[in-house]
Amino acid sequence: MTKEQAQALAEEIGFSHNGIFDVRILRFRQEVRDMCRADKCNKYNRQWTCPPACGTLEEIREKAEEYDWGLLVQTTAYMEDQFDAETMMEAMEDQKDHFIDFLEKVREIEPEIDMLPMSSGGCSVSCPRCTYPNAPCRFPEKAYPSMEAYGLLVSDTCKKAGVEYYYGKDTITFSSCCLFHDAT
Template identity: 45%
Template sequence: MIELTEVLELANKSGFTRAAELDVATIDLNPAVRQMCADNKCQIYDTNWACPPGCGTLDECGVKVKNYQYGVIVQTTGELEDSFDFEGMEEIKDKHNASFDRLVNTLFDKKVDMLPLGDGCCSLCEECTYPDEACRFPEKAFSSMEAFGILVSDLCKLNNLEYYYGPNTLTYVGCVLFNN
């Protein structure tokens, strides 16, 4: 059994810029966001168990979300030299992903019943088994918030977190839903 305060403490120790309580009732699975996945601008659609359609329909994602009572939203914000600082963007993303992996692995080791939703697609395996074989690590694989149809900026606002922290900054966001 784990309490919200402990998950927040673990999130803060994992290296995020911010961690806050996420009211699970504020999660809205938006078909328009999910359609952005189907438009395949990231070129990952239909190539990964954690991305649509492999992660399930929006209704199936909704059933998963409704299984959890509590949530924590995490952010990593960094400064960029300018809007073309792609190296800086990658550094912030790598820092966020490392922090997210630390948090999820710690919760996994504590046997927490959870649904982690990250920023971007699952990258546990060098090559995903999709669609020919089952996922190698279904208990550790995670979808992105967008794959579940979540408009991240709205979810941040609904949970009293900024999403935009000023010019030449970039923020990556993830969340973990859990039961205690």
């Protein structure tokens, strides 16, 4: 998969914005992992894809650093006002669906591809209840940790990908990314 192919696919699928970044300039931050532990999203220690189950910062940083570049993809929605939860939820679902679609299409193009997806928020598979910690993940091939679980600050990663983190008053934006090896 080349960067150009990945960006063309992101546009075809309908993401609002996308950008390429170099994995070598990413910063994997302990302070972001510490925010996970504060558990403001109610997912810490509740899903296989979230800390601590997804691995230590050091373990998953090493995994991410095996890749060369990443594609960051975004869904931006325009809300009626800052309390427009319906639009917010729709945008979140669109981002999730488009990202799953993106990954499926990449695998159709290159069935053997080794890539590392990072979701927006927690696990992107909507199991009614996560099996953690009593039984193995139901969909290990579809479940992946979030950018935050990797210690990535989303705003910083957007900057490195050359896209905005915030698109102005009454907008909401969800971001995910996927890491790739250089095409041979």
